[in-house]
Amino acid sequence: MKVTLKVWRQKNRNTPGSFKTYESPELNENMSFLEMLDVVNEALANRGEEPIAFDHDCREGICGTCSLVIDGKPHGPHKGIATCQTYMRSFKDGDEIVVEPFRAKAFPLIKDLVCDRKAFDRIQHAGGFITVRTGAAPDANSIPVPKENADLAMDAAQCIGCGACVAACKNASAMLFVSAKISHLGLMPQGQPERYKRAKAMVDQMDAEGFGACTVTGSCEAVCPKEISLDFIARMNRDYGVALLKGDPKAIKGGGAG
Amino acid sequence: MNIVDRIWNSSLGKKYLMALTGGALFVFLIGHLVGNLQVFGPPDLINGYAHFLKSKPGLLWGARLGLLACVALHIASAVTLAQLNAAARPQPYATKGAYGASKASQYMLPTGVVIAAFVVYHLAHFTVLLPGVNGVGDFTKLKTVLHGEEIPDVYAMMVLGLQVPWVCVFYLIAQALLFTHLGHGLAAMFQSLGFRDHVWWPRIQCFAKAASIALLIGYSIIPVAICLRVVGSDYVERKKYDLKAANSQPAPALVAVQGKEAK
Numbered sequence: 001m002k003v004t005l006k007v008w009r010q011k012n013r014n015t016p017g018s019f020k021t022y023e024s025p026e027l028n029e030n031m032s033f034l035e036m037l038d039v040v041n042e043a044l045a046n047r048g049e050e051p052i053a054f055d056h057d058c059r060e061g062i063c064g065t066c067s068l069v070i071d072g073k074p075h076g077p078h079k080g081i082a083t084c085q086t087y088m089r090s091f092k093d094g095d096e097i098v099v100e101p102f103r104a105k106a107f108p109l110i111k112d113l114v115c116d117r118k119a120f121d122r123i124q125h126a127g128g129f130i131t132v133r134t135g136a137a138p139d140a141n142s143i144p145v146p147k148e149n150a151d152l153a154m155d156a157a158q159c160i161g162c163g164a165c166v167a168a169c170k171n172a173s174a175m176l177f178v179s180a181k182i183s184h185l186g187l188m189p190q191g192q193p194e195r196y197k198r199a200k201a202m203v204d205q206m207d208a209e210g211f212g213a214c215t216v217t218g219s220c221e222a223v224c225p226k227e228i229s230l231d232f233i234a235r236m237n238r239d240y241g242v243a244l245l246k247g248d249p250k251a252i253k254g255g256g257a258g
Numbered sequence: 259m260n261i262v263d264r265i266w267n268s269s270l271g272k273k274y275l276m277a278l279t280g281g282a283l284f285v286f287l288i289g290h291l292v293g294n295l296q297v298f299g300p301p302d303l304i305n306g307y308a309h310f311l312k313s314k315p316g317l318l319w320g321a322r323l324g325l326l327a328c329v330a331l332h333i334a335s336a337v338t339l340a341q342l343n344a345a346a347r348p349q350p351y352a353t354k355g356a357y358g359a360s361k362a363s364q365y366m367l368p369t370g371v372v373i374a375a376f377v378v379y380h381l382a383h384f385t386v387l388l389p390g391v392n393g394v395g396d397f398t399k400l401k402t403v404l405h406g407e408e409i410p411d412v413y414a415m416m417v418l419g420l421q422v423p424w425v426c427v428f429y430l431i432a433q434a435l436l437f438t439h440l441g442h443g444l445a446a447m448f449q450s451l452g453f454r455d456h457v458w459w460p461r462i463q464c465f466a467k468a469a470s471i472a473l474l475i476g477y478s479i480i481p482v483a484i485c486l487r488v489v490g491s492d493y494v495e496r497k498k499y500d501l502k503a504a505n506s507q508p509a510p511a512l513v514a515v516q517g518k519e520a521k
């Protein structure tokens with residue numbers, strides 16, 4: 001099979017970009033979308049043209065590095081699948097496929113289809129952790145966790161931080177990502193001591209990064225390769241509301257020892 | 259930072275405001291509808307009710323100011339959030355975005371703006387009684403007698419006002435948009451306030467649908483029934499006749515009743 005690609009090309013952040021159209025070489029329909037791009041790039045390189053830059057790493061749907069908005073939907077036509085797990089058999093011979101980068105102010109473009117998603121890392125650094133000493137692994141079941149909570153926490157922890165939620169949202173809101181990170185810790189007993197502080201810190205960082213607000217359109221949930229539920233956004237709203245009402249904790253003078 | 263600051267300066271804080279004020283306006287809409295549906299009873303029913311409201315200025319003005327504050331906060335947070343959201347994606351996609359999003363959820367601001375325009379018109383029409391906007395005449399002249407007291411004839415005003423076809427159509431358009439606004443907004447309200455999980459979400463969506471349909475029907479049957487002359491037309495015709503009989507000169511009230519031809 002062959003396809004026509006209409007791809008966003010942009011040299012760097014400060015040079016305006018535009019769409020370029022490429023005919024693919026002959027493809028195997030069992031190639032992944034990224035392998036198809038590899039083949040197109042090889043042909044470009046052989047012609048002495050600059051290959052199309054795109055993000056990828058694990059290519060097995062677990063790292064969250066691949067991106068791309070394919071025909072208007074982040075991660076391509078399927079539900080619950082990342083771009084790297086999208087195969088050319090999902091397209092027809094002769095199709096024109098429009099490929100754009102994730103677009104958001106908080107995800108500035110680096111080159112072609114690659115954007116900078118470090119805003120997510122900064123949100124994680126603001127509170128997406130549990131402050132405990134690491135040490136030997138504790139005994140299994142030494143801290144009881146209700147099964148429902150463990151399941152929900154695992155659902156939230158599936159988030160691979162790819163940013164498709166931001167890319168899909170008409171407001172470029174990061175709330176699905178942030179709520180998944182807040183929830184997967186906040187649902188566990190180990191996450192309780194910092195639960196409200198964490199929600200406040202991560203939401204505040206999210207706002208500072210310039211993401212939009214949620215209008216409950218549900219696009220994020222619809223494109224999420226891990227099918228994270230909007231329920232978690234409601235949970236985050238609850239925790240953040242409590243944090244707002246509580247206010248900042250009393251400042252402690254001196255060391256915390258003892 | 260004090261709590262007002264904390265709420266106003268965070269995206270989630272503004273969502274809480276939007277949800278709370280939207281919820282308050284929704285509760286008002288229910289009460290207002292129950293009041294208005296009395297137009298299907300005898301004229302004295304709604305006239306007496308309106309007179310009762312007017313006779314409690316403290317209550318009336320308290321409610322009016324509260325509603326005004328809700329509308330102002332709702333619009334202020336809607337507009338500032340919309341600016342934030344627009345700024346969050348400076349470069350749009352070439353392809354159609356918003357995958358999986360309902361139309362209602364994407365057009366909350368436009369539907370809200372038309373509703374706001376309608377509210378302004380509605381206040382000028384039936385609260386301030388600006389004669390210029392109703393296409394009929396001076397509604398302040400419409401009086402009736404209840405228990406020996408002369409009071410405004412709200413029943414005649416509603417009937418005369420909504421018999422005008424273009425007014426009726428505008429009312430219906432506003433109701434249709436309110437229906438889409440609330441069909442999404444009432445469910446979103448629970449989400450914004452954090453009251454949602456996998457068990458409650460289907461119920462919440464069901465409630466939002468049912469409540470928005472109920473308001474659509476309730477608010478639409480009034481102008482439709484009046485415009486189709488099902489309600490009140492014999493009353494206003496009699497009123498025109500009485501006024502004519504009492505007065506060979508067109509009385510001031512008759513100008514209101516007969517509309518432009520009388521001038």
Ligand code: HEM
Pocket residue numbers: 214215216273276277278279280281283284287332333336337366367369370371373374439440442443444446447448449450451
């Ligand atoms: C009768 C009047 C109104 C009622 C009952 C009402 C009700 C609601 C409700 C319940 C919500 C959901 C809040 C949330 O998302 O958490 C909402 C959202 C919204 N309303 Fe209204 N509203 C009214 C008028 C207006 C007006 C006049 C505007 C004009 C600008 C407006 C603009 C919006 C916008 C932009 C949203 C945001 C939608 C979102 O974020 O999902 N509304 N409204």
Ligand code: FES
Pocket residue numbers: 055056057058059060061062063064065066082083084085160
């Ligand atoms: S490349 Fe790792 S998830 Fe797609």
